[in-house]
Amino acid sequence: MELFDSVVKDIRIVTGTFDSQIPLTLHEPDFKETKAKEFIFDCINSGWVSSQGKWVDEFENKICQITKAHHAVAVTNGTDGLRLALHVCGVKPDEEVILPSLTFVATANCIAHLGAIPHFMDIETDSFGLCPNKLDQYLKEKLFIKDGLAYNKYTNKVVRALIPVHLFGIPARIHEIVNVARKWNLRVVEDAAEALGSFSNKEHCGLIGDVGVISFNGNKIITCGGGGILITNSKDLAKKAKHLSTTAKTYSEYELIHDQIAWNDRLPNINAALGCSQLENFSSIMSRKRKLAHLYHKTFADQYPFNFIKENIKDCSNYWLNTIKIDRKRIGESDNFRKKLIQKCKLSKIFIRPVWKPLHTLNMFKNCPRSDMRNTLDSYELLINFPSSPSYVRS
Ligand SMILES: Cc1ncc(COP(=O)(O)O)c(C=O)c1O
Incomplete structure (x- = not known):
């Protein structure tokens, strides 16, 4: 044949x-074999199909159980989640963020959405993620530190963060990558869009750096129709992300105040209900x-x-x-x-x-x-x- x-x-x-x-x-x-219809009908019957309701909390809790993350913040999609994660890690316009070149375009788009600059790095050929050895060598050649911040010697711009990607769900050599990043005070946002259920040395992908982001697009293992989630063990980062993803609304009985320019990145309740139905299985x-x-x-x-x-x-x-x-x-x-x-x-x-x-x-x-x-x-x-x-x- x-x-x-x-x-x-x-x-x-x-x-x-x-x-x-x-x-x-x-x-x-x-x-x-999921309760998708039942959960969605429940959501419709409750009247809370949009930006508030029990299914979003339930979804965040279930993701914390699976990943063992201390905190999870559900958002509209993985791309928005990555942009939000970079923002809460302090990435500003005109700063550089390092990422692999072999990834879905969203990994670079989220950097550009903040007015920052993608700085592309080669990969290794076992995990197809960033190569920690090559990264170490490269950063030694290209960066210098001033006042605690890493700068690119050739562009003079601040290099603020790194986005390792767990490509196709295969864990990158993330512990070693994070160790290299820490030498240069780089924040690490893990693109774990494809990696729900993937673990590196028993830790869920997305939790080894500062924040990780998982996607629930229709082609992923679990889908909300569209959706994403930030996972982190940092209470401070989670709090900032939640606030900025919910239009920076502050709660008081008599006043409605939005205390910053923020985003509406909230995952609708009806999407969270669909996600919960598959997480049960x-x-x-x-x-x-x-x-x-x-x-x-x-x-x-x-x-x-x-x-x-x-x-x-x-x-x-x-x-x-x-x-x-x-x-x-x-x-x-x-x-x-x-x-x-x-x-x-x-x-x-x-x-x-x-x-x-x-x-x-x-x-x-x-x-x-x-x-x-x-x-x-x-x-x-x-x-x-x-x-x-x-x-x-x-x-
Ligand atoms: C590696 C990677 N990063 C980011 C994203 C963006 O996620 P979303 O489609 O939920 O915006 C995806 C996938 O869709 C992806 O595969």
Whole structure:
């Protein structure tokens, strides 16, 4: 059998769809066996569908239980959550924030939304997150400290923060990254948008730096339709985030005062109700996700010219998107191989996806400061995401 036909057959076997031609998407939410309708009707019947109500509190509490975060602040989406997290960490216009180039565009957009400047950094090729060793070396070459603040030697701008990303739910080497950041007094906002249920050395992703942000967009493991949440162990940061995400309203019996210019970043109650319905089944969803990853790994271990990306031994990945890396040595012309594989799968109604174009190459960010991008550019050409919905595996 031709190689590409064989890949298609094996994806169908792994996803339990061998006998059917049902379209396979990258990641769909699973509302089966949830109380989604019941919770949403309850919300509608209560009359509180918008910015207040019990489901938002419930959602924040449940996320604290799963992640062991001391505090959680629900927001409208992950992008707004990242912007809010950067703001409460003190990022101001014209300051630089370091981030990997291989990530979803929102990681850079949230910096630009504050009038700050994305400063792009290369990744490592195990976790596809920032490389702590390379980061350490790079910061030594590029930064200097004055009055307790880090400055870029070449642009003279303050470098205020760092956003490590846990790409596809695979934990980055976050403890080491945070240690490097602390040497330069950089605040750390973890982009854990894709990483609900992922742990690095037993700590939930998003809680190792100052603040973490998780997304509940429709393509994530748990969805609110759209939504996000900040998690943190800092009472002070959580308090600021809550205040600024709720129009900085102060409460008194006789007066309504807004004490700062702030945002309306509140997650509507009805969205929180939908999120809560799936969180009740979170452990079942996670075990199916991990089972699916295990099946992919077993099936695609040696016989194909690509490797299945696995979690680091001390970590636990949620395997949000199962990912393979083409082995360039075994296929020669990688670009053609990638295109052919994607085309072949598309013909069989299987949606597999290349990764995003590295952000430092996008028009709006092309003049931003950056490191060399060897691993980023290489990974961009070689990584492909496979269908990863939990519904492909029975509990
Ligand atoms: C890595 C990453 N960062 C940020 C976001 C933004 O989250 P949202 O879509 O909820 O705004 C997403 C995803 O959607 C993402 O994948």
